[in-house]
Amino acid sequence: MADRFFGWQVVWAAFALASFAWGIGFYGPGVWLHALAGGRGWSVAAVSGAITLHFLASALLVARLPAVQARLGLVAMLRAGLVLSAGGAVAWAAAPAPAWLVPAALLTGAGWAMTSGAAINAIVSRWFDRRRPAALAMAYNGASMGGIVFVPLWAALIGGIGFLPAAIAIGAIGMAVLWPVVGRWFAPDPAMLGQHADGAAAPPAPRAAAGVAGSLWSQPGFRSLSMAFALGMVGQMGLLSQVYSLMTPALGVAGAGWAVSLATVCAVLGRTAVGWLLPSGASRRGAAALNFLVQAAGSVALLAAGGTSAPLLVLACVLFGLGLGNLLSLPPLIAQAEWPAAQVGAVVALITAVNQAFYAFAPAIFGLLREVGGDWTVGAAALVLQLAAAAVLRGRR
Structure with a gap:
């Protein structure tokens, strides 16, 4: 057996992959919207529609991700995702008219599915x-690092050299760095290196989770889990799409930007705290419900805050960011605790697909609420969705 457990090296390689995946597939479209609508005068609605298509296409593919991985193998799937993400970003930048964003969105959606949450x-x-x-x-x-690094990187490169050269540069650098990383760190598994999960001396004992016969949709536990996180993600994405402009009157442009960055930093802190401090026997659904309440x-x-109190706006960013x-x-x-190991991949993939299918519409829904009812509706709608998500999790296991 190797002296050092290889798994932690795999984690850092996955960290690098997630940074690139979210930098293009999650945070990129928001910057591209500004570049295409502001720089080329294209319709905001048309570009936003392409962004929604990007997430919906990803949702359709990610639901089948375990089958794709079984057919291609993990390394080939991840490398295909890198090619699709990088090529898709170039297609967005090179599009001569809004109609060309449709194939571009299909490319980036497929790349996002193959390299994002379920793949990690x-x-x-x-x-x-x-x-x-x-x-x-x-x-x-x-994923958070992708937002911290890639959003200002996209903005700086697009402003300095143009959208198409920026997309080519980011895609090429990502491919050059991550292509060998995928082969070096993701091709081996523990058995190939004579190791066991967690670096233990023996394989872990099988978990007691027995699963339920039938499709996942027939299982109440899966329906409640997917519904809760779909509601929570709609609230989260909707709030994120509006919070910067909501804070600008009180904090200014620079202050609002720093507040959003603070939320991202708090996301890292909150995720790390739960990952390292969650007791092994604790209810993971209970932890998720508490997260929604925060x-x-x-x-x-x-x-x-009412759009005027700077301290309350900053506090809102901290609390929202921690979750x-x-x-x-x-x-x-939660899937690991409640389903047999052989089913966990399918559970995670389908939950990710449901989440993406729902949150693809969140910016449009929250924007419409704000336009019709005023700024206060953003916080109110997010609050209702977060409380509903917590209630669904606590209501059925």
């Missing part, structure tokens, strides 16, 4: 069992 879980879960909460937290922190407290602070990252990392941990 597939990478890490082979190497960790008991310590999977901590390992997933570290790997998924790459975010709900942030929505209450946003409502109380931000856990909406990504907690579903795989």
